[in-house]
Amino acid sequence: MRLRHKPWAKEKIANYPQYVIQNPEQYNGNWKELFENNNPVHIEVGTGKGRFVTEMAKANPDINYIGIELQESVIVAALDRLIEAELPNVKLLNTNGEDLQKFFGKADVDRIYLNFSDPWPKNRHEKRRLTHESFLRIYEEILKNNGEIHFKTDNRGLFEYSLVSFSEYGLGLKYVSLDLHKSDFEGNIMTEYEEKFSAKGHPIYRCEVIYS
Ligand code: SAM
Numbered sequence: 001m002r003l004r005h006k007p008w009a010k011e012k013i014a015n016y017p018q019y020v021i022q023n024p025e026q027y028n029g030n031w032k033e034l035f036e037n038n039n040p041v042h043i044e045v046g047t048g049k050g051r052f053v054t055e056m057a058k059a060n061p062d063i064n065y066i067g068i069e070l071q072e073s074v075i076v077a078a079l080d081r082l083i084e085a086e087l088p089n090v091k092l093l094n095t096n097g098e099d100l101q102k103f104f105g106k107a108d109v110d111r112i113y114l115n116f117s118d119p120w121p122k123n124r125h126e127k128r129r130l131t132h133e134s135f136l137r138i139y140e141e142i143l144k145n146n147g148e149i150h151f152k153t154d155n156r157g158l159f160e161y162s163l164v165s166f167s168e169y170g171l172g173l174k175y176v177s178l179d180l181h182k183s184d185f186e187g188n189i190m191t192e193y194e195e196k197f198s199a200k201g202h203p204i205y206r207c208e209v210i211y212s
Pocket of ligand 1: 046071192193194
């Protein structure tokens with residue numbers, strides 16, 4: 001994602017602790033306290049400007065969504081969406097997906113969305129890919145039994161890499177699509193990147209992965 005430095009971003013994030021959770025460690029094992037219900041928790045790692053989590057939260061009020069984004073200057077755009085939408089079932093964490101185990105206990109999470117994750121095409125950056133084995137291990141620690149990853153990307157190289165990574169990790173795959181927008185999948189919510197790349201004619205690859 002192209003970054004424009006926003007020196008005010010840190011202060012703005014700090015001013016909205018009801019949307020960008022300031023000390024997420026305190027909810028490890030107890031997100032129901034924050035959401036004040038027992039609804040399933042779905043997280044998106046690399047949420048970007050937040051359209052996906054916000055629209056999903058509107059469409060599914062009985063699911064709690066948490067968008068996780070590393071970059072302050074990007075997450076402020078997601079924060080603006082939340083301020084406008086005033087949804088009780090979506091929160092943001094300004095943190096690195098590498099640290100998920102600090103914030104989520106075993107079985108805290110029902111589903112993980114990875115949408116248009118950075119492809120990191122160079123071999124020396126392989127460990128940064130959100131579908132690298134080291135991330136799959138982290139996801140295993142926080143997902144419920146039969147929890148799922150829903151993954152979509154326009155990047156064919158990343159998709160191929162990820163299918164192999166899921167499979168080598170012993171995970172089950174379902175609903176693999178090589179052209180999501182021409183498939184019979186219903187209820188797709190387009191992310192910002194998805195809109196941009198599908199407008200350029202890129203097919204969107206998608207799959208669901210099960211931890212059982
Ligand atoms: N999901 C959004 C979409 O589809 O429009 C954004 C896609 S953008 C290509 C990838 C985003 O993931 C960037 O905003 C980046 O900062 C974030 N990101 C990359 N690695 C991350 C990590 N380890 N933890 C949290 N966010 C990460």
